[in-house]
Amino acid sequence: MHTSVPHRLDRSAPAIAAATLCAFMQLAHGQAAAPAAAASAPASDSSESxxxxxxxxxxxxxxxxxxxxxxxxxxxxxxxxxxxxATRLEDFAAQIPGLSIIEVTRGQMAVVLRGISTGALQSTPTTAQYVDEAPVGSVNAYAEGAVITPDLDPSDLQRVEVLKGPQGTLYGAGAVGGLLRYVTAPADTERFFGVVTLGANKVSEGGVGSNERVALNVPLAKDVLGLRVSAFERTEAGYIDNPVDGRRNGNTARTRGGRVALDCKLDPDWAVRVWALTQKLKADGYGSEDVLAPSLAPLTGDLQRSTWTPEPQTMSLDLANASVKGRLGSFELVSSTTWQDTESRMATDTSRANTAILQFIFKVPGLGVQTDGLIKTRRISQELRARSSAFDDTLDFDLGVFGTKEDSSYLITAGSPFLMATGQVFPSPPLADLDIGSKYQEVSVFGNATWAVSPTFDLLGGLRLSSDKQRFDQDDVPTIAAPVAAMVTQDVAQKHTTWMLGARYKPTPDSAVYVRAASAYRPGGPSALPPGILPDGKASFTPDNLISYEAGYKSEFLSGKASIEAAVFATDWKNIQLRTSAQGPTIAYAYFINGGTAQSNGAEVTLVWVPASGLTLRANGAYTDAHLTSDAPAAGGVAGDAMPYTPKWSASTGGDYNFALGAHKAWVGATVNFIGSRRSDFSQHLPVNLPSYTTLNANAGMDIAQARVSLYVRNISDRRGINYAAPAGDQTTGLNPSGNPFSATVIQPRTFGVDLAYRF
Incomplete structure (x- = not known):
C-alpha cells in the first residue's frame, strides 16, 4: 500500500531567503529599515455603495x-x-457566466469555460489556473490535471478572476477555454492587524461541518517589509449513506492549510513578493449516489452509495512563488518563479463493475475489488517579461520567455479480490499493478502589443512560440490481469504557435466595444499505446487547436449606478484530444488519440445596478451551444452531439443590501442560480441527461464593534443537482462502461451555517 508523504509548510524557505535578499537590496538602495509599528485594526468595509x-x-x-x-x-x-x-468553487461557479464544473467528488473537479471540454476523462485541462503569478496544475496528459485542480479557501483571497476565451499568447498551453485566477491578499507593510473566525454548519440530510480560520499581518519594517500568516481547517459535512454497512455521512471531508506571504517594497520602483501555501484534503468517500439510468432515480434510496470496501481520497497542494517587479529605464520588469508539489490518491470500490469477470476467472461468486490510484507531480516554472511603450506612449508592448518542467508518477493498483459478503480477502496475487512515469518540458517566447491609433481606438496583437518535449514510461508488473511483464517507452517533441488580434473602441470614457480573434492549444504527447496492439496505432497524439472569434460591449451608465458587459463568440476546435481504449492480448489499454471537430457558439451578459444607497443588484446569463461538427468515433461521438456537461442555458441573479441597524452595520443578501440540462457523454458512450436545477442561497449578518456575525443558508430548496454521472466503478478509469447502476455526484443538500469573526 502506498502512503501519503506528510505535508507541511516546507516551502517557507523562499520567504526567509526573500527577507535576507530584501535587507541586502535595501542597503544597495541606500535605505534603512523603518522600525515596526503597531496599527489599528483595518477599517470595516462599511461604506454604503x-x-x-x-x-x-x-x-x-x-x-x-x-x-x-x-x-x-x-x-x-x-x-x-x-x-x-462559500468555501469551494462549486458554491459560486454558477455566478460566473459561461463557467461550468464537472465534479467527480470533492478534490476532483474539472473547470469548463464556454463548453470547451470532452468530459472528466479528457487529456489535460482546457482552463488554465493561476494563483497570482503562479501557474498551477499539470498540462501533462498522464497526471490527471484535468480533474486535479486547486480549490482554494477564500479566507486569504482578494478575489477570483475568470478570463474567458482562448488565452494562448498570455498563458500558453492549456488555456484553450480561458483562465481561472486566484488573487491572494498581500502582506501590508503599514498596519498590524488580524482576524480569527469560528464557524459551524449543518447539512439537512447529513452531518455537521465546521471551519476555523486565523490570519495575522505584521509590518516588520514600516512601509518596507510586511508579513502575512494565515491558517485554516475546515470540515465539510458528509451526506452520503452506505446501505451495505449502515455507515452514515460517508463523504465527510476535512481540509486544512496555511499560507505565509512576505512583501518587500525596496523603493517606488522595485518590490519583492514571496509566498508559500499548503492545502490538504482528506475525504472518507465519494459524494455520489447510486442511480438507475436513464431516469436517474436512486437505486436503494436518496443519497445512498453502496460500497463493500473503504474509498478514502486525499489531495494535497504545496505551492510557492517568488516574484520580483521593478523598472529599468523605460522597462517594467517581472520575474516569477514557481515551485509546485501535488499528490492525489483515489481509492475506488469497483466491485460492481468487475464482479462478473472475477467470478469467471476464479469460479467464485460475490467477489469484489478495490482499485487505488496515486498521482504525484512536481513542477517548477519560470517566467521573465518586460513591458514598455514607444512612439510617445502610443504603442504599449510586452515581451517574455516562459519555461516549465514537470515530473509525474501515476501508480494504479488493484489488490487481491475479496468476498463482498464478509470482506475476507480471497487468496490470489494482485489483480493489476501499473507504474506510469512521465516528464514534460516546455519553453515559450511571447509578445503582445497595443497600438493607440487614436485616443479612442486601439489595435491589439500577440504571438507565442512554444516548444515542448515529453517522455512516457509505463511498467506493467506481472499480475492476473496482465501475466506478462511489459514496458512502453515513448518520446515526443513538438512545436506550436498561437496568436491574437483585436481592436477596441471607446466612444466614451465609460464604455467600450471590442472585437477579438485568438488561438490556443493543448500540447500533444506520447499516446501510451504499445506497439503491435493496433495495425494503425500511433505512438503519439498531436496538439489540438482552437480559434475563437468574439465581440463585446462594456459600459457604465446611469451616472455610474449601473454597468453592463455583454459578449458573443464563435469557436472552432480541431484535432480534439480523446481518451479511448484498445484490447490487448490480456488487458485493455487506455491511450490518447486525435479525432473530431467541434464548435461552441454563444452569448453572455452581466448586469449590475445600484438603485439605492447600499443596495446592489446583479444578474447574468449565458447561452452556449457546444457540439461536435464531425464524428469522433474514439470517444463514441457523432456529429451534432453536445459537448459533455455543458448547459445550453445558465443564469444567476441576486443582490446585497447594506444598512445601519442602530450603531452597527448590517446586511442581507441572496442569489438564485440556474444550471440548464446537460449531457453526460457522447451518444455512443452510455450518456444520460442531467436535468436542470435551480438553487437559492441567502445570507445576513452584522458587525458589532470588532466582531462580525454571519448567517447563511445554501440550497434552500434542497435540490438534488447532479454535476457528474458515469457507470458505477467508472469514476477514475473510464474502462468499465458497464451500464446500470450509475454513480451520480450530487450537490450539497440544504445547509445552514454561522460564522463568528473577531478583528483586531
Whole structure:
C-alpha cells in the first residue's frame, strides 16, 4: 500500500531567503529599515455603495480596470464569498457566466469555460489556473490535471478572476477555454492587524461541518517589509449513506492549510513578493449516489452509495512563488518563479463493475475489488517579461520567455479480490499493478502589443512560440490481469504557435466595444499505446487547436449606478484530444488519440445596478451551444452531439443590501442560480441527461464593534443537482462502461451555517 508523504509548510524557505535578499537590496538602495509599528485594526468595509464598484483585474498580467480589458472577464471579491458561506468553487461557479464544473467528488473537479471540454476523462485541462503569478496544475496528459485542480479557501483571497476565451499568447498551453485566477491578499507593510473566525454548519440530510480560520499581518519594517500568516481547517459535512454497512455521512471531508506571504517594497520602483501555501484534503468517500439510468432515480434510496470496501481520497497542494517587479529605464520588469508539489490518491470500490469477470476467472461468486490510484507531480516554472511603450506612449508592448518542467508518477493498483459478503480477502496475487512515469518540458517566447491609433481606438496583437518535449514510461508488473511483464517507452517533441488580434473602441470614457480573434492549444504527447496492439496505432497524439472569434460591449451608465458587459463568440476546435481504449492480448489499454471537430457558439451578459444607497443588484446569463461538427468515433461521438456537461442555458441573479441597524452595520443578501440540462457523454458512450436545477442561497449578518456575525443558508430548496454521472466503478478509469447502476455526484443538500469573526 502506498502512503501519503506528510505535508507541511516546507516551502517557507523562499520567504526567509526573500527577507535576507530584501535587507541586502535595501542597503544597495541606500535605505534603512523603518522600525515596526503597531496599527489599528483595518477599517470595516462599511461604506454604503452609491455607484457600481470599480473592478480592477490582473488577468492580463497587469492591473487594469475590467472596462479596459478587450475580453470577457468576471471577478468575484473574497468578501462576497465569505459572507455567503462559500468555501469551494462549486458554491459560486454558477455566478460566473459561461463557467461550468464537472465534479467527480470533492478534490476532483474539472473547470469548463464556454463548453470547451470532452468530459472528466479528457487529456489535460482546457482552463488554465493561476494563483497570482503562479501557474498551477499539470498540462501533462498522464497526471490527471484535468480533474486535479486547486480549490482554494477564500479566507486569504482578494478575489477570483475568470478570463474567458482562448488565452494562448498570455498563458500558453492549456488555456484553450480561458483562465481561472486566484488573487491572494498581500502582506501590508503599514498596519498590524488580524482576524480569527469560528464557524459551524449543518447539512439537512447529513452531518455537521465546521471551519476555523486565523490570519495575522505584521509590518516588520514600516512601509518596507510586511508579513502575512494565515491558517485554516475546515470540515465539510458528509451526506452520503452506505446501505451495505449502515455507515452514515460517508463523504465527510476535512481540509486544512496555511499560507505565509512576505512583501518587500525596496523603493517606488522595485518590490519583492514571496509566498508559500499548503492545502490538504482528506475525504472518507465519494459524494455520489447510486442511480438507475436513464431516469436517474436512486437505486436503494436518496443519497445512498453502496460500497463493500473503504474509498478514502486525499489531495494535497504545496505551492510557492517568488516574484520580483521593478523598472529599468523605460522597462517594467517581472520575474516569477514557481515551485509546485501535488499528490492525489483515489481509492475506488469497483466491485460492481468487475464482479462478473472475477467470478469467471476464479469460479467464485460475490467477489469484489478495490482499485487505488496515486498521482504525484512536481513542477517548477519560470517566467521573465518586460513591458514598455514607444512612439510617445502610443504603442504599449510586452515581451517574455516562459519555461516549465514537470515530473509525474501515476501508480494504479488493484489488490487481491475479496468476498463482498464478509470482506475476507480471497487468496490470489494482485489483480493489476501499473507504474506510469512521465516528464514534460516546455519553453515559450511571447509578445503582445497595443497600438493607440487614436485616443479612442486601439489595435491589439500577440504571438507565442512554444516548444515542448515529453517522455512516457509505463511498467506493467506481472499480475492476473496482465501475466506478462511489459514496458512502453515513448518520446515526443513538438512545436506550436498561437496568436491574437483585436481592436477596441471607446466612444466614451465609460464604455467600450471590442472585437477579438485568438488561438490556443493543448500540447500533444506520447499516446501510451504499445506497439503491435493496433495495425494503425500511433505512438503519439498531436496538439489540438482552437480559434475563437468574439465581440463585446462594456459600459457604465446611469451616472455610474449601473454597468453592463455583454459578449458573443464563435469557436472552432480541431484535432480534439480523446481518451479511448484498445484490447490487448490480456488487458485493455487506455491511450490518447486525435479525432473530431467541434464548435461552441454563444452569448453572455452581466448586469449590475445600484438603485439605492447600499443596495446592489446583479444578474447574468449565458447561452452556449457546444457540439461536435464531425464524428469522433474514439470517444463514441457523432456529429451534432453536445459537448459533455455543458448547459445550453445558465443564469444567476441576486443582490446585497447594506444598512445601519442602530450603531452597527448590517446586511442581507441572496442569489438564485440556474444550471440548464446537460449531457453526460457522447451518444455512443452510455450518456444520460442531467436535468436542470435551480438553487437559492441567502445570507445576513452584522458587525458589532470588532466582531462580525454571519448567517447563511445554501440550497434552500434542497435540490438534488447532479454535476457528474458515469457507470458505477467508472469514476477514475473510464474502462468499465458497464451500464446500470450509475454513480451520480450530487450537490450539497440544504445547509445552514454561522460564522463568528473577531478583528483586531
Amino acid at each position: 452609491e455607484t457600481v464598484q470599480k473592478v480592477i483585474v490582473t488577468a492580463n498580467k497587469r492591473e487594469q480596470a475590467a472596462l479596459d480589458v478587450a475580453a470577457s472577464v468576471s471577478a468575484i471579491g473574497a468578501e462576497r464569498l465569505t459572507l455567503s458561506g
